[in-house]
Amino acid sequence: xxxxxxxxxxxxxxxxxxxxxxxxxxxxxxxxxxxxxxxxxxxxxxxxxxxxxxxxxxxxxxxxxxxxxxxxxxxxxxxxxxxxxxxxxxxxxxxxxxxxxxxxxxxxxxxxxxxxxxxxxxxxxxxxxxx
Numbered sequence: 001x002x003x004x005x006x007x008x009x010x011x012x013x014x015x016x017x018x019x020x021x022x023x024x025x026x027x028x029x030x031x032x033x034x035x036x037x038x039x040x041x042x043x044x045x046x047x048x049x050x051x052x053x054x055x056x057x058x059x060x061x062x063x064x065x066x067x068x069x070x071x072x073x074x075x076x077x078x079x080x081x082x083x084x085x086x087x088x089x090x091x092x093x094x095x096x097x098x099x100x101x102x103x104x105x106x107x108x109x110x111x112x113x114x115x116x117x118x119x120x121x122x123x124x125x126x127x128x129x130x131x
Contacts (some may be wrong), residue, residue, distance in 0.1 A: 010061050024061055031059035036070030037085040
């Protein structure tokens with residue numbers, strides 16, 4: 001059983017990594033957690049890839065907080081996800097500039113830079129994108 005101070009700390013930490021207050025206040029007894037980083041064997045080989053999930057795990061806030069530190073979240077990994085693993089993966093795949101006209105995307109986060117380049121391609125090079 002956690003006291004009020006511990007519960008507030010848990011709530012603050014969970015909201016800082018993307019959990020909604022609805023989840024924190026009304027958590028389910030069991031949930032599904034998605035991998036945002038691959039699970040590896042002792043040899044370093046990928047055991048379970050990004051996007052795979054584990055069903056029927058405890059849904060309590062303290063449990064999901066511990067698992068989120070290992071890259072397991074109750075939402076699937078996406079380009080918009082702001083966890084450290086998705087952000088790093090998006091950052092690695094972002095091109096520095098447009099290959100057609102040397103446009104350099106701007107943004108404060110990897111997601112913003114990726115969005116800037118995508119919007120540029122859709123509007124500036126829309127004929128080429130459709131082809």
